[in-house]
Amino acid sequence: MFLFEVVLNGLVLGGMYGLVALGLNLQYGVARMMNLSYGEFFMGGAFAAFWMVALWKLDPLLGMILSVPVSFVANWVIYRFLLLPLIRRSPDQDALDAEVILVTFGLLFVFQGLAIVNWGGEYRSYSFLAVPVKVLGAEVALNRLLAFLAACVLAGTLFVVLSMTRAGSALRAIAIDPIAARLVGVDVQKLSALAFATGGALAAISGTLVSTFISFSASIGVVYTLKALIVIIMGGVGRMMGCLAAGLLLGLAEALGGYLVDPGLTLAINFALFLIVLLVRPTGLFARG
Amino acid sequence: MNRRTFVKGGVAAVGAAALPRKARGQTVPKAIRIGYAISLSGPFAPGAQSTSWSQYKLWAKDVNDAGGIALKKFDRKVPVELIEYDDRSQPDEVIRLVERLILQDTVDLVLPPWGTHMNLAVAPVTNKHEYPVLFFTATALRIRELAKRWPYAFFPLAQPDDSAAPLGTMLAGLKSQGKIKGRVAAVHVAEQTGVELHTSFVEACKKNGIEVVYSKSYPLGVSDLSPVLREAMQTQPDGFFAFSYPTDTFMLAEQSQVVGFNPAIYYSAVGTPFPVFKTKLGDKVNGVLLWGGLDHKAPGLAEYRQRHRAMYSRDTESGAVGMYATVQTLQQAVERVGEIDRRKIREEIATGTFPTIFGALKFKDQLLIDPWTVGQWQNGEVVGVYPAQKPNEQPLLFPKPKW
Secondary structure, X not given: OHHHHHHHHHHHHHHHHHHHHHHHHHHHHHOOOOOOOHHHHHHHHHHHHHHHHHHHOOOHHHHHHHHHHHHHHHHHXXXXXXXXXXXXXXXXXXXXXXXXXXXXHHHHHHHHHHHHHHHOOOOEOOXXXXXXXXXXXXXXXXXXXXXXXXXXXXXXXXXXXXXXXXXXXXXXXXXXXXXXXXXXXXXXXXXXXXXXXXHHHHHHHHHHHHHOOOOEOOOOHHHHHHHHHHHHHHHOOOOHXXXXXXXHHHHHHHHHHHHHOOHHHHHHHHHHHHHXXXXXXOOOOOOOO | OOHHHHHHHHHHHHHHHHOOOOOOOOOOOOOEEEEEEXXXXXXXXXXXXXXXXXXXXXXXXXXXXXXXXXXXXXXXXXXEEEEEEEOOOOHHHHHHHHHHHHHOOOOOEEXXXXXHHHHHHHHHHHHHOOOOEEOOOOOOXXXXXXXXXXXXXXXXXXXXXXXXXXXHHHHHHHHHOOOOOOEEEEEEEOOXXXXXXXXXXXXXXXXXXXXXXXXXXXXXXXXXXXHHHHHHHHOOOOEEEEEOOHHHHHHHHHHHXXXXXXXXXXXXXXXXXXXXXXXXXXXXXXXXXXXXXXXXXOOOHHHHHHHHHHHHOOOOOHHHHHHHHHHHHHHHHHHHHOOOOHHXXXXXXXXXXXXXXXXXXXXXXXXXXXXXXXXXXXXXXXXXXXXXXXXXXOOOOOOOOXX
């Protein structure tokens, strides 16, 4: 029974990892832009949720009414006015990657600095749905379960949209070869901007949900960008279900490793798993072809 | 006597003869310039903001509102001016910036960065340049040795072994009264302070005949601590001790409630006295033991709390109170010396007694004598519990009410 509880908790934790990575997977895997300021929108979502509770004693999830559209628009603006000029002038994809990383790295500091100055740098935390629920006889915290379910639903939705709709096919075409996609009549700029902005909106959603059970501060963004990056590389860039699966695998390894070996080694186990995947399947577990 | 000292001496002698008793020849400084490099961004920023940076700002405002620091030598009050740099949570950066403050900005005094290893990185630099600094946020077993090498470095925080010892005696006392069986679970964050507190605690337990039935670590930045709590719970301990950092402190408290872990004694370390801990837990904070503590009725503390609230619209925490008190100590030392003579200021800190909002501070071998080591949330506020016989020390609330 105890082992089952550990497994379940691991999966729930893994769902959170998957959730955090989904948005960046859209930005990096589909729109082909490595956005290092991704975590700042996660942080923004967390703050919006926090203010809902702290200032107005409202449900933190209502924070998404504010943070999701703001994050969507902000990311669209970033794509349209900061990244598009780079795309236009870069001779090839490698040069573009380097420039995008530099620009978004700068944005990271701008957003983090603004948050620290305006909202303060101290730890923030609140309590929301911190109650146990029984799932198949084992106990999980409701707030964590919520994040897990959101991860499954969002990953599933993205998977369906990308693989079964016309716009999804176009997006996949862009991800594989933007130039060829344009040749067959895909509006690359518009769709990429849409994918990039949606990725930003997902960052705000994941920030909201994760803030219900993990404390955060204005400088937390970069930590989650890195977490998300590991999950994406492991799952296969641009693969939504792969992203979820990689998250679950990491969570499971962390929980089982902590239980069977030692909780002090959970981080080491996660990175060992990451290394093994990189060695065996460098393009990710669920990479194309 | 070489030529330079001879000339200097000669000039001084002539000057002394020509001028009246007060050193009127020296210009009164426009401001006392105080510099610090601290983590305003990066992983240490939240702790630095809460405990140190906010207190420097508040103190400077308080001092300047009162007209400045009184310098007897010039017979007037001189305002303070803060010069700050962001060390971005990097030890090499903090060293470079403190050197810059001393050599390039030629500040009058230096305030410490935040965190044990940041402080220990800076201490040799400030010591070399003979700047007296009170390193409040540093705790390590090595510090007693290091203090001998660095006469200009002061360490007002309880060191790990002193912090753990009262916990051992507390448990032994409860055991001899038959209130507990004497079995405890202990976990720590895999970081130097966590490790040293944990090791010291395990030793203190051994010395007092207390059995540590569960002893594990977890990495910094852990995302789920429920497996650790469930395992600890299975050993049915009388007490649970977590030598933790803020994010895990908050997580442990929340997840203990979720898994229904209700030990009679519950202790956690860094972050436990933070206002956010109480915001998060509400009345459930009562009975939680913590690292630190304070004299909650110290003179001036209530007024300080009001000023803090006015400036930051949030409550202070016991660590921040201690930090403010160390800056007060520096201020009092400067006032007693009456001028910026860092050698004399160092002597004054080393030998004087300083009434502060954290109680009276006195140092021996540059370590604070009898610092607070264990506090507890009681009736919604943090009070000091150990060491015994401190002013306004409160009796232990036992057993801890259920979450």
